[in-house]
Amino acid sequence: MKLYNTLTRKLEEFKPITEGKVGMYCCGPTVYSYAHIGNLRTYLNEDFLHRILVRAGYDVHHVMNITDVGHLTSDEDTGEDKMLKAAEQEKMDVLALARKYEDYFFEEEKDLNIIRPRTVCRATEHVQDMIEFVKKLEEKGLAYVSGGNVYFDTVKFGHYGELSWKDISGLQHGARVEEDTNKRNPTDFVLWFTSSKFENQILQWDSPWGRGYPGWHIECSVMSSKYLGEYIDIHCGGVDHIPVHHENEKAQSEGCFGHKWVNYWVHNEFLQLKDIKMSKSLGNILTIPALKEKGYDPLAYRYLAMTAHYRSLLQFTWEALDSAQAALNNLKSRVIEIKKNLSGVVNEDKKAGYLNKFDAAIFNDMAMPQALAVMWEVVKDADINNATKWAILSEMDTVFGLKMDEMKEEVYVPDAEVQALLDARKVARAAKDWAKSDEIRDALKAKGLTVKDLPDGSVEIKQI
């Protein structure tokens, strides 16, 4: 399969380090608040990648970190600690807060049918490993202590800036952020904090440099190498991570290991809300529970995410979500119809033809919109039987993850009151008393029930 590699800015043929296996590390959430649907677009895209790799026959070891250690809002020794701030606001212990939002996060992922990574690792449970890692960097002369903190020396590292194609000399340092005068170079970043102003930071550990806590980037280098080794096939994250977080992870990892670290860097574009930039720090977040409350199926959001390529900005509008929900509903009724009668022989030629077309799309840098178009072709193909359609669709759904196998007619059982209304309407219709019939239909509609008069004279009733 082909993947776009941020490092080379090119589409490259994917080749695993070990035949048949893929090690994939994805930056996970910082658990001080709910994950919003923008965050989740990235995790959805990573789920598609995971599923596509599985379809390609790989044994995928998917690792995701949970950032549950307080980290500053910047690489400087300034700013505020987001976790600590949230914990104060919610009057909770920091760790309890982290667990709470971690649980919420996986609930949302479950609603979106995202496969849980094989390894989920928490930063707070790997602090000793981080200390060892920083010690190695220190031994190699790539770290220095200044003002009590330990910093990574990006100039000594030698090839900093490769990922974001950043020219260090051209950076306007301090233009938008307070300068940390402890640093030797503007791009240097903290590996271990001891002298930050957060004396009441609850999550602190002893270290050779004093009591403190780790810098933000170190956890990813440490945990990824712990679970995947020093060579990683794919590293994912949002595009926002390219210039700082991933650049820093890469520098410290390659500095520590002494060789190339990640073969393919895959970055997801943002979801964009019209007129609003949604971010946790601004507090204007839209979450899966919020969508559910408005009556949307979380899988409608999953569907929406599939309609755009992962490297394009996706404009989120309520109209777009409505259209995704409508498409999902239509798909559901089609799938239910298809599954009602699966007798007959599968047309293997047609099946192979469609799946080849599908694979061509997904293996070409995850062209999910095109894969969806192929799916609709199958659904609407009048020349193949249901057995063939279902054989194709069920395979496609291992990638789409729309739970097609669970789609079934929802049987509505009317209560006595509703049944009485239905009986009364039946009588009215038999007498051709249309006014009365319509009146009852409106009354049922007010209760959230739609009535369909089927051609055979029976009545179908559904909850809206």
Next chain:
RNA sequence: GGCCGGUUGGCAGAAUGGCUUAUGCAGAGGACUGCAAAUCCUUUGAUGUCGGUUCGAUUCCGGCACCGGCCUCCA
């Protein structure tokens, strides 16, 4: 200030040097229905702008306009 990306029908969003510019939703017409709903059939509709290259450009190149991103934390 520096560096990037984008502009496709009503919305979202693919693709492509020429053939009907996917797909979903919405819209229109018809069948069906007492009327609806659902379904089925049919169907309208788009490449920001000005130039250039070319037999031919939505696609390649350049100017302009507008939108967005990054250089701070962020998926």
